[in-house]
Amino acid sequence: MIRNRFALKFIKLSPPQVLIFVFLILIILGTSLLKLPFAxxxxxxxxxxxxxxTSAMTVTGLVVxxxxEAFTLFGEIVIVSLIQLGGLGIMTFAVLIFMVLGRKIGMKHRLLVQQATNQTSIGGVVKLVKNILIFSLAVETVGFVILAARWVPEMGWQAGAYASFFHSISAFNNxxxxxxxxSLxxxxxxxxVNIVIxxxxxxxxxxxxxxxxxxRSKTFREMALHSKVMLTGTVVINLIAMFAFFILEYHNPQTLANLSLGDKLWGSYFQAVxxxxxxxNSVDISGIGIDTAFFMFVLMFIGAGSTSTGGGIKLTTAFVIIMAVITFLRGKSDPVIYGRTIRKHIVLKALAITIISIMIVYTTIFILVLTEDHTFIEIAFEVISAFGTVGLSMGITGDLSTIGRIAIIFIMFLGKLGPLTLAFSLAQPDRTNIRYPDEDLFTG
Structure with a gap:
């Protein structure tokens, strides 16, 4: 009877609420396994x-x-399993299990997959999940083989193969x-190592x-607008970041100064991406300058792409906000990208994601400023890294107080699920169709 009531309540949950619930269950399970004496x-x-x-499930990488040194082989396997689940998505594996068991994937599950993969419609989501699984495992396998060819001769078969296995999964899932x-x-x-990772x-x-x-596309012109923005934005941001890191850290003895020119370039490239x-990280992040840390704030906050293993507000979100500002300054009504008009509800969604994210980051920084004995830059870096599920740190993670650790746990969780997932899970749908009169409001 109790089980039936629980099942009914679970079924009535919205897709965002189900995702949050499942994430919490797996984090609790992972916590219990890591607490075992032999872990x-x-x-x-x-x-x-x-x-x-939480850091593993949200594919963040911050460690206390x-x-x-602290975990046994069993503990590390638990961590890498959580990484794989969190990176590829719980619903991805759920669909795989359903397919293996021969069960029909109903509308409820398709809606969950749509929410988990951030798709605009439920059409083709099951096929997308199949492609995600096949492609992901194939790429991880290729990464494992190449890394093993590099590390097995150096470390031996057992240590080299295991290091390749662990880092391949960890890298692909960001x-x-x-x-x-x-680290590296x-x-x-x-x-x-630089190229493969x-x-x-x-x-x-x-x-x-x-x-x-x-x-699928033969030319760049045939690609969807989202793909064009992601590819262009990724190349541009990575090049700018590499150049900036190289210039800012060139004379810093704690990072690049003591390296050869070739190693400086490799170090700059790796830290940029x-x-x-x-x-x-391939250089000591705790030794970077304040100017570099401030520059990295922006990169970590933006993060990766939608339907990816990464976090942040997403590159496309930042791009839409920037284009909306440019459109306003030019006196036009709608932002246009690659000959396509961006609908207003997309702009509003991007604005909502950005504002909610800023509020979450600001609140967490404020809490840690009150509870931790570290500089503002170090705290801000830690918080933004946690929100963007980046995992870089200026060396303060292990020194955080209990309150500070709980705050970081919370923001890693929010950063992985996305601020809108939480907002939608709490919000009540507005079923009214009332439109009120227009009136201007003075701004600026």
Whole structure:
């Protein structure tokens, strides 16, 4: 009887509410598994277990304890499993299970998949999920093979293969978790590691819809507007970020100054692209200058692409806001991108995402300023990194108080699900069809 009541309540939940509920259940399960005695080498507190499970499930990569030293093989497998679930999406795996069992995928499940993959309609979502699974596993496998060819000769078969397996999944899902204390700093100038790891998280972060469109379309002109914006924006932002990091950190002895020119370029490239929610680092992020940290705020806040493994407000959201501002300054009524008019409800959605995100980030920064003994830049960097599910840190994560850790847990959760998912889960639908008279309001 109790089970039936619970099932009825669960069925009545909206798709955003179901996603939040399932995410919470898996985080709690992951926390419980990480708290088991054989999951760690020396024990772990409940808060740290919750922090680690949330960071893995939201594919953020912030850590309060060293992953490679604090966790056993079992604990690391739990972490990488949460990363895979969180990165590819719970509903993606749910659809796979339904297909394996031969069960029909009904309208309710299609709506959940639509919400989870951020699609505008339910048409073709099941086919999209199939493509996501096949493509993701194929790319992770290719990454594993190439990394194994690089690391097995250096570390031996067991250690090299495991490192390749762990980092391939972590990179493709934009998680940023590493089994090494200094992430990828030992490979700052290694072309294979830089190219493979960055390829994995760029492909994972650009969005499955774009990749599908890229494979299907013969020319750039044939692509959907979303794909054009994502590809153009990704290239432009990455080039600007690489150039900025190279200039700003060139003479910094804690990052690039002591490297050769080639290693400086590799380091600049990797740090430029990793801020797009990847979370790995090949130089010491705690040593970057204030100007560089401030520049990285913007990159982390924007994040990756829709329907991707990354976080942030998304590149297309930022692009729509920028184009809306340019349209207003030019005295025009509708923003136009690549010969296509952006509908007003898309502009309003982008505005809502941005404003809600700013409010969440501002509130969390305010809380941590009150509770933590760190500089404002370090706190702001930590919070924006958590919200964008980036995972980069200026070295303060392990020093956070219990309140600070809980605040970061909360914002990682929001950053992964998206502010609108939370808003829609709490909002009551407006079924009235009333239009009120227009009147001007003085602004500016």
């Amino acid at each position: 760690t080498t020396g024990g772990i507190t409940w808060v740290d277990a919750l922090f680690t499970a 304890i060293d992953t490679g 998680a940023g978790f590493s089994i090494w204390s200094n 700093m030992n490979y700052v100038g290694d072309p294979i 960055s390829f994995l998280f760029i492909v994972g972060g650009i969005g499955f819809t774009v990749l599908n469109d890229l494979i 990793t801020t797009r929610t990847a979370g790995f």
